[in-house]
Amino acid sequence: MTVITDALCPFCGCMCDDITVAVENNKITEVKHACKIGAAKIMGHHRIKAPMMRTDKKGDFKEVSYDEAIEAAAKILADSKRPLMYGWASAFCEVHKKGIFLAEEVGAIIDNTATVCHGPSTLAVHEKGLPSATLGQVKNRADVVVFWGSNPVHAHPRHMGRYSVFAKGFFNEKGRKGRKVIVVDVRKTETAGMADEYIQVEQGSDYLIISALRAILAGQAAVVPDSVGGVTKEQLVKLVDTLKAAKFGAIFFGMGLTQSMSRYKNIDNAISLTTELNSFTKFVITPMRGHYNVTGFGQVCAWETGYATAVDFARGAPYYNPGETAANDVLTRKETDAAMIIAGDAGAHFPADSVRHLARIPVVQIDPYWNPTTEVANVVIPVAICGVEVEGTAYRMDGVSLRYRKLVEPEHPTDIEILEKITERVRKIRGD
Amino acid sequence: MTLKVNLITGRTINQGVTIENKTSSDYQEATACCELNSKEAGLLGKPGSNIKVKTKHGEVVVKLKENNGNPDGLAFIPMGPWANAVVDPDTKGCGMPGFKGIPAQIDATSEKVLLMKELIARYK
Amino acid sequence: MELLIKNGAVFDPKNGIAGDKTDISIKDGKIVDKVSTKASVIDAGGRLVMPGGVDAHSHIAGAKVNVGRIMRPEDTRSGIKPRTKLTRPCTGYTVPNVYAMGYRYAQMGYTTVFEAAQAIMKARHTHEELEEIPIIDKGALTLFGSNWPTMDFVREKDMDKLAAYVAWGLLASRGFGVKVVNPGGGEMWGYGKNVSGLDDVVPNFDVTPRDIIISLMKVNEMLGLPHSLHLHCNNLGKPGNYRTTLATLELAKQVKPSKDRQVMHVTHIAFNAMGGTNWMDFESKADEIANFLNNSENITTDMGQVIFGSATSMTADGPWQYTLSKLVHGKWSNGDVELEDASGVVPVTYYRQAISHAAMWASGLELALLTKDPYKVLLTTDHPNGGPFVNYSEVIALLMSSKKRQEEIKTLPPVFNERTKLPGINRELDFNEIAIMTRAGSSKVLGLLETKGHLGAGADGDVAIYDIKPDQIDPSVEHVKIKSAFSSAAYTIKGGEVVVKDGQITATPMGRTFWVDASVPGEHTEVMMKDIRNKFKNYYSIGLANYMVQDAYLTHPKVVKAGVVPVEVS
Numbered sequence A: 001m002t003v004i005t006d007a008l009c010p011f012c013g014c015m016c017d018d019i020t021v022a023v024e025n026n027k028i029t030e031v032k033h034a035c036k037i038g039a040a041k042i043m044g045h046h047r048i049k050a051p052m053m054r055t056d057k058k059g060d061f062k063e064v065s066y067d068e069a070i071e072a073a074a075k076i077l078a079d080s081k082r083p084l085m086y087g088w089a090s091a092f093c094e095v096h097k098k099g100i101f102l103a104e105e106v107g108a109i110i111d112n113t114a115t116v117c118h119g120p121s122t123l124a125v126h127e128k129g130l131p132s133a134t135l136g137q138v139k140n141r142a143d144v145v146v147f148w149g150s151n152p153v154h155a156h157p158r159h160m161g162r163y164s165v166f167a168k169g170f171f172n173e174k175g176r177k178g179r180k181v182i183v184v185d186v187r188k189t190e191t192a193g194m195a196d197e198y199i200q201v202e203q204g205s206d207y208l209i210i211s212a213l214r215a216i217l218a219g220q221a222a223v224v225p226d227s228v229g230g231v232t233k234e235q236l237v238k239l240v241d242t243l244k245a246a247k248f249g250a251i252f253f254g255m256g257l258t259q260s261m262s263r264y265k266n267i268d269n270a271i272s273l274t275t276e277l278n279s280f281t282k283f284v285i286t287p288m289r290g291h292y293n294v295t296g297f298g299q300v301c302a303w304e305t306g307y308a309t310a311v312d313f314a315r316g317a318p319y320y321n322p323g324e325t326a327a328n329d330v331l332t333r334k335e336t337d338a339a340m341i342i343a344g345d346a347g348a349h350f351p352a353d354s355v356r357h358l359a360r361i362p363v364v365q366i367d368p369y370w371n372p373t374t375e376v377a378n379v380v381i382p383v384a385i386c387g388v389e390v391e392g393t394a395y396r397m398d399g400v401s402l403r404y405r406k407l408v409e410p411e412h413p414t415d416i417e418i419l420e421k422i423t424e425r426v427r428k429i430r431g432d
Numbered sequence B: 001m002t003l004k005v006n007l008i009t010g011r012t013i014n015q016g017v018t019i020e021n022k023t024s025s026d027y028q029e030a031t032a033c034c035e036l037n038s039k040e041a042g043l044l045g046k047p048g049s050n051i052k053v054k055t056k057h058g059e060v061v062v063k064l065k066e067n068n069g070n071p072d073g074l075a076f077i078p079m080g081p082w083a084n085a086v087v088d089p090d091t092k093g094c095g096m097p098g099f100k101g102i103p104a105q106i107d108a109t110s111e112k113v114l115l116m117k118e119l120i121a122r123y124k
Numbered sequence C: 001m002e003l004l005i006k007n008g009a010v011f012d013p014k015n016g017i018a019g020d021k022t023d024i025s026i027k028d029g030k031i032v033d034k035v036s037t038k039a040s041v042i043d044a045g046g047r048l049v050m051p052g053g054v055d056a057h058s059h060i061a062g063a064k065v066n067v068g069r070i071m072r073p074e075d076t077r078s079g080i081k082p083r084t085k086l087t088r089p090c091t092g093y094t095v096p097n098v099y100a101m102g103y104r105y106a107q108m109g110y111t112t113v114f115e116a117a118q119a120i121m122k123a124r125h126t127h128e129e130l131e132e133i134p135i136i137d138k139g140a141l142t143l144f145g146s147n148w149p150t151m152d153f154v155r156e157k158d159m160d161k162l163a164a165y166v167a168w169g170l171l172a173s174r175g176f177g178v179k180v181v182n183p184g185g186g187e188m189w190g191y192g193k194n195v196s197g198l199d200d201v202v203p204n205f206d207v208t209p210r211d212i213i214i215s216l217m218k219v220n221e222m223l224g225l226p227h228s229l230h231l232h233c234n235n236l237g238k239p240g241n242y243r244t245t246l247a248t249l250e251l252a253k254q255v256k257p258s259k260d261r262q263v264m265h266v267t268h269i270a271f272n273a274m275g276g277t278n279w280m281d282f283e284s285k286a287d288e289i290a291n292f293l294n295n296s297e298n299i300t301t302d303m304g305q306v307i308f309g310s311a312t313s314m315t316a317d318g319p320w321q322y323t324l325s326k327l328v329h330g331k332w333s334n335g336d337v338e339l340e341d342a343s344g345v346v347p348v349t350y351y352r353q354a355i356s357h358a359a360m361w362a363s364g365l366e367l368a369l370l371t372k373d374p375y376k377v378l379l380t381t382d383h384p385n386g387g388p389f390v391n392y393s394e395v396i397a398l399l400m401s402s403k404k405r406q407e408e409i410k411t412l413p414p415v416f417n418e419r420t421k422l423p424g425i426n427r428e429l430d431f432n433e434i435a436i437m438t439r440a441g442s443s444k445v446l447g448l449l450e451t452k453g454h455l456g457a458g459a460d461g462d463v464a465i466y467d468i469k470p471d472q473i474d475p476s477v478e479h480v481k482i483k484s485a486f487s488s489a490a491y492t493i494k495g496g497e498v499v500v501k502d503g504q505i506t507a508t509p510m511g512r513t514f515w516v517d518a519s520v521p522g523e524h525t526e527v528m529m530k531d532i533r534n535k536f537k538n539y540y541s542i543g544l545a546n547y548m549v550q551d552a553y554l555t556h557p558k559v560v561k562a563g564v565v566p567v568e569v570s
Helices: A035-045 A064-079 A093-106 A119-127 A135-141 A159-164 A206-217 A233-243 A262-275 A296-304 A327-332 A352-358 A416-431 B013-017 B025-031 B038-044 B116-121 C063-071 C098-107 C119-130 C148-155 C159-173 C184-193 C209-222 C244-254 C286-294 C316-329 C355-370 C389-400 C402-409 C431-446 C477-485 C523-539
Strands: A001-007 A019-024 A026-034 A083-088 A108-110 A131-132 A144-148 A180-185 A195-200 A248-251 A282-287 A338-342 A365-366 A379-381 A391-394 A399-404 B003-011 B033-036 B049-054 B058-066 B074-078 B100-108 C003-014 C015-025 C030-032 C040-043 C046-049 C054-057 C110-118 C135-144 C177-180 C229-232 C264-266 C300-304 C309-315 C333-336 C342-348 C464-466 C491-494 C496-503 C514-521 C555-561
Touching: A019 A035, A019 C286, A019 C523, A026 A035, A026 C264, A026 C402, A035 B013, A064 A093, A064 A180, A064 A338, A064 A379, A064 C054, A083 A093, A083 A327, A093 A108, A093 A296, A093 A391, A093 A416, A108 A296, A108 A327, A119 A262, A131 A262, A135 A248, A135 A282, A135 C184, A144 A233, A144 C119, A159 A248, A180 A233, A195 A233, A206 A233, A206 A262, A248 A262, A262 A282, A282 C159, A296 A391, A296 C063, A296 C098, A296 C119, A327 A352, A365 A416, A391 C119, A399 C119, B003 B038, B013 B025, B025 B033, B025 B074, B033 B038, B038 B058, B038 B100, B038 C244, B100 C015, B100 C110, B116 C003, C003 C431, C003 C464, C015 C431, C046 C054, C054 C389, C054 C431, C063 C309, C063 C342, C098 C110, C098 C389, C098 C491, C098 C496, C110 C119, C110 C177, C110 C431, C110 C491, C119 C135, C119 C159, C135 C159, C148 C159, C148 C333, C148 C523, C159 C177, C159 C209, C159 C514, C159 C523, C177 C209, C184 C316, C209 C229, C209 C244, C229 C316, C244 C264, C286 C300, C286 C355, C316 C333, C316 C342, C342 C355, C355 C389, C389 C431
Parallel strands: A083 A108, A083 A338, A131 A282, A131 C333, A144 A180, A144 A248, A180 A195, A248 A282, A338 A365, A365 A379, B003 B074, B033 B058, C003 C040, C003 C046, C054 C110, C110 C135, C135 C177, C135 C514, C177 C229, C229 C264, C264 C300, C514 C555
Antiparallel strands: A001 A019, A019 A026, A391 A399, B003 B100, B033 B074, B049 B058, B049 B100, C003 C015, C015 C030, C046 C464, C309 C342, C333 C342, C464 C491, C491 C496
């Protein structure tokens, strides 16, 4: 038996790096320190065994060789006038680089899962920037922590323990007791149940409430009505006092802000609030990123193309305009005529309208697991699991990059190998 | 009776635990459900009974579940293919569909909860 | 592979060649005395030949740069070029994508560029980007000035431990040298505060910026690192800060260099040579800094020249970036790094009409023109803080032509003449001096003069040929031609390979990444590591086992060895 320590968890944006894994005969037999979700991901489930293809999406798949599947995938992309390459969040930066190169090659739109997660946060960053900090800064210093529209108990189970709530640090030796925890949400989540203060807001009214907080902070409480979005003015004034009294405050926000009415404008407003709080004390704001390497795709895409996501290569040069070039935009407009879905599951996580269009066009799936995308795919290429069977780089929610270890030997080729071969085939088909 | 609600979708821990195992019954159990507070759930049936959630964008049958964290009028379906059968596809010019804040109607139903395969087959 | 460059008007200051018709021979990537008759030949036809350009201070890779890209799609949209069969797409002006970074430097005749700041904890990101920048050789300086271990060891006055930490930090970050930004200020910014001068005490750590600077200078020389301490002074951007800068320069007298170079490189002087008390009575005091430099031997600087137009300010000076964002009412990103330093990114525009901007524009030029020895002032724009590096040709033209400067001054507010000495400066730099400021000087400052910045045998085969005939041009009058020639090289040769011809990319080899492996006695490392392990156990949010940059991120490494040598402290 081999014991691997300091392993990284390939599930969420917390990227816990203290995992211990026991391996016997190239099988993981035990996972320690990980949360329930991380342990499930590392332990693994039954996999797609071999590449599969079908022409009729209502028909059954037929197992084929990797070469056949790669050739078919390359043909689909090479023949497409408006290909979409979507997913990426459950794969490493090394995979993203290959993907962006292939997207350039075929003139594709490349987009990642942020489009249904923190894509609007990126739009807000365009408007206002992002005053943030690494998670250790929060662990060492924060005495006021706000979770706004985020539910770490469910989505980032070890966040509170490792970084934000219970973690002890240099200036906060008491951990939980040294912190005031505030949860703002539309329903009393388990996270809210652990807070010192829970502020329940009417769904969709975050923008109003943040605006009211900014008005109070600016000394304009007089213009704020008695109740805003289901929160009394008294509560809002008290909240502003708490925020101002912090020595180091941190706001963590989730899809409660990005997916509700006003979308990116909520984040824009929350960033402005954070910036303005810095006139009084130190405050930072951090998006609670979902998949472990959704942040990494944004990083790689930004340094390679200048844009973080939703990049359209149809013109040969990068073009970017979410709302026009994001995955669901081109799918619901029925504009895209072929798709490659890799390390992300559009079939499960896109609205029915988008999946309906995927069901009409040729779809290549590159993924370790059978999922709703498989149900609408024509070509399915199973791969090794990044972070379990492959080593490589990912970026934590705060932008810290770390290198994942390989825990067991893969039985499948890696995403990189598949993308390289598809690129090579595409070039042949197009006569380059 | 028909319950009119504001529907939101989002993560849950069991949705996360089963996310790489979407052909399993565990995944269906974790995500093909709709949470309401017990008062409103009681108007529709017992926890575990089937309900049909209808919006302008579609309809889906899921299991009824209680969550007393929900205020009146707020329904929650874990993110996944069942939730996405009824969410708003409009990205409002910023790339993000409407996963939260969708007006919905909920009724008790005797129709069955579709398996993931069956659900996606409706789109083909 | 052999290459012969014939009939060039060569400027190679290190080897005393100033415009002589000299042939340059390159074999297997290195300059040699002679090549065989099989060598391919470039006939320079009397045109200007210089060593490949070397930039000792530019922000080309890493967390801050990418934050700049992500928050500035409007910048990305300028400078867009589609891919070609040879090149990847290019985007951006102040924050170009990685490909544009490499291509554009090469197109200007530059072959070596150093990223000016990386936190150890984010160094992996820096190297991920460096690995994607084509053509040029590169490296990155590592931040030490507000790191908790630095401040602990400075307080304990334990220079052995501090040296061991610096050596280990360079290994952990695969860094090339010691960067210090607003020492102490990075830690203070953790609680939204700042230091206001050399003698403020950093709470909880009980050290002053003065202690930090002197101690790091000492261990830099103890370790015999190729480069000296590289310092971004306290109080950057504040009117009246030239006094802090002068007081900081004084500190260099306390340590003797371990090699033939400075002990302190003070960077982007344009932001640190400010007189006045506020933005209204703001004036340039670059003349005072130049005067100091003219009377000291062991300090170098770079201009940090301001370019009118769009820029992106990015620095580990977190408190300054916040102040700047309030000044310009601009967007603000902040990036504190636990236990290490701060950082911020703010888009800015420099306006001719704003007297403070005009005076800052003058400062960089004044510094270069009033300092007698060009080895003491490197040409930089502190890319992209003063403006993007693609404007180096503009700076060269300004330095070479008093006429051009006077033309520019005419476009500035009348009060300009009272706020700077520039209107009265007639000095015009020659090609030799430009070659020093952009080649020999920067290589010497970095400690790389053996192989970089000259064209003698043994140097790297990095050469630039510009479309000017030095004996047939009057740069003072024909400054437009000067600018045009330096913006787009006739040839750039990197490691003996033609990478640019007539301003177009012809090959995209991968350059090397320089980093310094400094040895210290094992027992010093052992004692130091006890403290480090404690910091990881209690304070860092990641494990020590996952901290250091792995070999995988340096596919073309160039290791420079250094190690403990005795240092004289006066």
